[in-house]
Amino acid sequence: MDIIVDQLIEEFQLPLHNPVLIFSLILFIILLAPLVLHRIRIPGIIGLIVSGIIIGPAGLNILEKSLFVDVFSTIGLLYIMFIAGLELDLNEFKAxxxxxLLFGFLTFAIPISIGFPVCYYVLGFDFNASLLTSSMFATHTLVTYPIVSKLGLSKNLAVAVTVGGTILTDTAVLVLLAVILGSHNGGLTFDFWLRLGISLVLFSAFMFLVIPRIAKWFFRKLESEKHSHYIFVLSVVFFSAFLAELAGLESIIGAFxxxxxxxxxxxxxxxxxxxIGFIGxxxxxxxxxxSVGMIVDVSVILSGPMALIIAGTLTFVAIFGKWMAAWITQIIFKFSKGQRKLIFGLSSAHAAATLAVILVGYKAGILDANILNGTVILILVTCVIASFATESAAKMIIRNVDDEESLHLSYRAHKENILIPIANLVNIDKVLDFAVLIKEKKSTNPLSILTVVPNTSEAEKTIIKAKEGLENYINEATASDTNATIMATIDFNAASGIARTAKEIMADIILLGWPQKTGFLDKLIGDKMESILQNTEKTLFICDFEIPLVNHKKLILIIPPNAEFxxxxxxxxxxxxxxSIELSVPIDLHSTEPTHDAILKFAKDNKVTLNLNYAHFNDWDQFMKLTEHIGDTDIVxxxxxxxxxxxxxxxxDRIPQRLERSFPSMSKMIIYPQ
Known part of the structure; x- marks a missing residue:
């Protein structure tokens, strides 16, 4: 026993040296940091960098910089730059x-023009450090693009211009990086420029003329060997990085x-x-x-005011430079205020390319620890600001769009597809009744009743048993002249099975039963309902009918501001x-005036008769007061x-739990719009 204890003590001596233990720790951080920080709305990229600071030599000294860490860090750096080049929309750029090109020039030149004098004259950096640091201000990473995509603005001209400008500014910064490194290592002689010019020409010719032809041939010849495709792509990335180094460029340029x-x-x-995206x-x-976090030395930041001054100055210059570029772009192209704000939000986040440039400069000895630490703070701040700016701008643009057709039904009724995932048979009859009432009679698609069974050796038997349990309810649906079909899928996770099936059958609406109570672990890592919300974009009804639908007397409809958008x-x-029409019951509407007006416009445009009673409501801190006059036969x-x-x-996000606690036996429904 003593031997085992001594061995454990030896293995867990800090810093850790066992590669298996190190890899396990890294994987646990990768797993848990984004999950925990997602709950408090902090971007995952920030959580991982902070985790590195905590476990690094300047933190708790759990891990030290080693060959093992350096290898994976280098792979990750090259992977970031490769994906940056791969994800750029070249067709959008051409259009x-x-x-x-003009925006790319502005967002490259303006931050450098502002940043260089500040770094050289104010902060006292030398010429190369000032130029490299100011070039970092010119880079940007489209961290907030998913926000724009989610809100349906990916085709907006401002977005297309910003995405296209990313190609120019990132490429220019990487070429400038090669020039700065050449100057640092041996001076900008004629031989340097000649070698750089020839290297760029030969390297570009090989990458854009030879590599695509080889790739086409490989993908065609080994079409069925899908795993080989990924290995081939990975080989191209690292071989390109090696060729870039041979050409006197940085490896990150080769990956890009x-x-x-x-x-x-x-x-x-x-x-x-x-x-590619999944593994990366x-x-x-x-x-x-x-690994970037592990390089950061917190003691340097806390050692005196100079470190904080540098960090604050770098952050301010980075944000101001990108804002100026967005403002001038707005003036030239006569963009709206919302579009200017959107350009700023998309282009102000510094992450992948910024880390790459600064890390290369730090390892080459051009930049010191103060600049590296200040850049990490810059990344944390700009990612947060960019997220808020992008979301605010996107909502501003949506509100200002005057689309007269926006309140007409946008999907074809004869193709409507409703998916009803069943976890248990409790109250399934009421959910099916609701589905039958709201289903479009013109639709040729049946109601799809889904059961997800675990992927075990008993999966087939479980599917048969589940189908047999649902047969009676199919008969009841058929009796109402509504076609229904039973579907079964095998998945380790019920939520992923539901999300996958919804995509496969192209469901328009998903009907779910009310979620069961969850424990602390479920709340931490995300329960089934949250997972379904994140992985599906279709309209979601979460239903809890405590009495038969026909016994209800009123619908209490509560709508947040801007729901009409x-x-x-x-x-x-x-x-x-x-x-409301099927049950012959009125709707008590609680919303803002604009939402009420939008509902009346919808009714007029679609020739829908609404039995509507309206009351203004916008005080969501007093939400529970609305429920004081709700009866047992109402549906909230x-x-x-x-x-x-x-x-x-x-x-x-908090109201569903409050409803459940206050009215566990009252009929209720929550709707998440498409």
Missing amino acids: NRNKS VAGLALNKLIPHSSALMNR NSLFIPFFLI EEGFAIWLHKIAKL ILVSSRRGYISHFSQL
């Missing part, structure tokens, strides 16, 4: 190339160019792209972000209006919103 060279051969929605985002890139507004409103219908969407605000 708006003149505007993108490899992404551009393979861009057209790897569609963004392909299985290969999914594998799951392992290599998080490893790199943790959500894409699925017309869909769920049409279903609630249909339910709360229209909520997914996080990040235009009508979402923090109180909405």
Whole structure:
């Protein structure tokens, strides 16, 4: 026993040296840091860098910089730059190339023009350090692009211009990096410029003329060997990085160019792209972000005012430079205030390319620890500011769009598809009754009743048993002239099975039963309902009917501000209006005036008769007062919103639990619009 204890003590001596234990620790951090920080709305990239600071030599000294860490860190750095080149939309760039080129020039030149004098004269850096640091201000990473995509503005001209400008500014910064390193190592002689010019020409010719032809041949010859495709792509990335070093460039330039060279051969929605993103985002890139945190020395930041002054100055200059570029772009192209704010939000986040440039400069001895630490703080601040700015700008643009057709039903009624996942048979009859009432009679698709069974050796028997249990309810649905079908799928996780099936059958609406009570661990790592919300974008009804539907006397409809701007507004409103008509019950509406006006416009445009009683409501801190006059035969219908969407605000996330605690035996429904 003593031997085992002594061995454990030896293995856990700090810093850790056992590669298996080190790898296990890194994986646990990659797993848990984003999950925990997601709960408090902190971007995962920040959590991983902070984790690296904590476990690094300057933190708790759990890990030290080693060859093992350096190898994975280098792979992650190259992977980031490769994906940056691969994900750029070259077609979008071509369509708006003149505007993108001008914005790319502005967002490159303005931050450098502001940053260089500040670094050289104010902060007292030498010439190379000033130029390299100011070039870092010119980079940007499209960290907030998913926000724009989620809100349906990815086709907006301001977005296209910003995305296109990313190609120019990041490429220019990487070429400038090569020049600065050349100057640092031997001076900008004629031989240097000649070698750099020839190297760039030969390297570009090989990457853009030879590599795509080899890749096409390889993908065609080994079409069925899907795993080989990924290995081939990975080989190209690292070989390109090696060739870039031979050419006197940085390896990150080679990885970035490899992404551009393979861009057209790897569609963004392909299985290969999914594998590239999955493995990179799951392992290599998080490893790199943790290693960046390990380099940070907190004691340097806390050692005196100079470190904080440098960090504050770098952050201010980075934000101001990007704002100026966005403002001048707005003036030149006559963009709206919302579009200017959107350009700033998309282009102000510093992450991947910034880390790459600063890390290379730090390792080359051009930059010191103060600049590295200040850059990490800059990344933390700009990612947060960019997130808020992008979301605010996107909502501003949506509000200002005057689209007269926006309140018409946007999907074809004869193709409507409703998915009903069943976890247990409790109250399934009431959920099916609700589905039958709201289903479009013109739709040729049956109601799809889904059961997800665990992937075990008993899976087939479980499917048969589940189907047999649902047969009686199918008969009841058929009796009402509504077709229904039973579906079964095997998955380790019920939520992923539901999300996958919803995509496979292209469901318009998903009906779910009320979630069961969850424990602390479920709340920490995300329960089934939250997982479904994150992985599906369709209209979601979460239902809890305590009495038969026909016994209800009133619908209490509570809607948040800006709900009329959500894409699925017309869909769920049409279903609630249909339910009101089918049950012959009135709707008591609680919302703001603009939402009320939008509902009346919807009714007029779609020739829907609404039995509506309206009361103004916008005090969500006093939400529970609305429920004081609700009877046992009423249905409370709360229209909520997914996080990040235009009508979402923090109180909405807490109301379902408050409803459950206060009215466990009352009929209620929560709607998450498409």
